[in-house]
Amino acid sequence: MAAIDKVKVLVLGDSGVGKTSLTHLITQNEPISNPSWTVGCTVEVKLHEYKEGTPQQKTYFIELWDVGGSSNHRNSRCVFHNSVHGVILVHDLCNKKSHQNLPKWLAEVYSKDANAKNRYSDGDEFDPEQFAGSSQCGDFMSFGFNLDEFKTPILVIGTKLDLAEQVRSNNSYRSSSFAEDCGADEITLDCRQKSSLAAGTSSSVKISRFFDKVIEMRYYSREILSPLAVNSASADKRRTFPTTTVSPKFYHND
């Protein structure tokens, strides 16, 4: 039997936002009752049917690398950042700061330039369109980004929807613009409910589509686009894409 190909997807976000809970729900189809604090990284694996129901259907392993979000381990996390094929950015819908920090998580992975890393770790204003090239467009070069990672798919997931519903009823949150500005899909869910990712739900379809995209970029895109074509396509988009600064508007209670 032929070996099953795999892709590596990082699950990133602040400590306590629900990365372990989400990873468990995606891979086991069951909520986890008492997730422990992740030290370093835990890898969970899911079998995924690429382009299910089509003649191109093929089985792949999705490795979900659930990286502990504690700021104490920031300097050692880079050991998990090699050969990344996709990124799931997780934030807590009740925690505004965790949403504002999403760009820093991308910067940690994609910036090969220590100065750029520091720039975003210091809490300076960040323009998500600078990162949009990872999924669609943008100028990464000024941040020391690797051209090979230009088209890494990103998915943004907001957790604790059950708690956020209460916040919403207090009129203190709005929908996120960060995912949109980065050209990424977005899901909001309650990680403690099995039904959140039940087959056929829009969240489950979005996750499946994201995994298809990750596999496509890893195993198929280089056959379709030469590096030159990728770069010139990025350059074309860069010329036409507006460069407005985006302020996260998920919350407006301050």
Ligand SMILES: Nc1nc2c(ncn2[C@@H]2O[C@H](COP(=O)(O)OP(=O)(O)OP(=O)(O)O)[C@@H](O)[C@H]2O)c(=O)[nH]1
């Ligand atoms: N109500 C509610 N609680 C959640 C949800 N997702 C996670 N939690 C809870 O949030 C807490 C932290 O969840 P974890 O999954 O450990 O968070 P983490 O991001 O992996 O945290 P680190 O390991 O510190 O990086 C746990 O008590 C979870 O049960 C959710 O959707 N709703």
